[in-house]
Amino acid sequence: MTELGGRLKEAREAKGYTLDDLQEITKIQKRYLAGIEKEEYKSMPGSFYVRAFIKQYAEAVDLDADEMLTLYKGSANKEDAEEEEVPLAAPTLSRRSSRSTGQLNQIMPKIVVALFIVVIIGAVLFLSKFGPSKSEEHEFGNKPIQVEDQAKPDKQKPDDSVTDDGEKADDESDEPIEEEQQQTIENTSIEGENVTYALTNAKELQLEIRTTEDSWIGVLDEKQVERTDGARVMTAGESVKLDVSDAETIRIRLGRAPSTEIYINGELLEYVSERTTQNVYIEYKKEE
Secondary structure: OOHHHHHHHHHHHHOOOOHHHHHHHHOOOHHHHHHHHHOOOOOOOOHHHHHHHHHHHHHHOOOOHHHHHHHHHHHOOHHHHHHHHHHHHHHHHHHHHHHHHHHHHHHHHHHHHHHHHHHHHHHHHHHHHHOOOOOOEEEEOOEEEEOOOOOOOOOOOOOOOEOOOOOEOOOOOOOOOOOOOOOEEEEEEEEOOEEEEEEEOOOOOEEEEEEOOOEEEEEEEOOOOEOOOOOEEEOOOOEEEEEOOOOOEEEEEEOOHHHEEEEEOOEEOOOOOOOOOEEEEEEEOOOO
């Protein structure tokens, strides 16, 4: 064991915390906390999470997180260092793909409008060439056929706008039609890892969380009640849907934000922070 595990354990005991207490504070499973103190990292999801767990552990016991991470890097073997580099390339590829998709989305409306104009021009040319004649006379053999004037008025048709009582019906209602307001998601504050968004003009709060790579996920409401089966690592391609309309504030703990998508009532949340590890708070401003 190097200095890392011993210093973390001493700081925990100095504060009077048990591993159970620390699990409740950090939301990290007890077996992972014990593994960090013993410097046994093989049972953990990967070196990325080892670093995240060490950082949270150090902050919980008031130690310098950067110093603890430096001790970890000094004790980690080369295989852990190589594994640590692999997941960092994926977000770059994802951003490039997202940029290409955005450019395509900008061009497509212009292409559709151009095609629509071409179709209209073609239809006008066709009708002008092959459309029916406006002449009132048509030749049939050698005998001209006179087209009857259809402009003569028939019997006066009843005015549909007049009711049985002799009153004209109103075509438009006197009551104004209220347009339904769309929901808005606005960033209100950024404090380190804590990023807060306000949700307004929404009748409900439906969450969907999707991961493109393994990521640590935990969801708590303002009463510190876990809204999932428990904070855990969601694997790549996994998704979970939650109805949290009864909550006023939701905190979503993200171990790897670039690999995690959050949808609020079907709308993708745009991150304003570039941090890999984040606490995303959603304050639900319910309609009166």
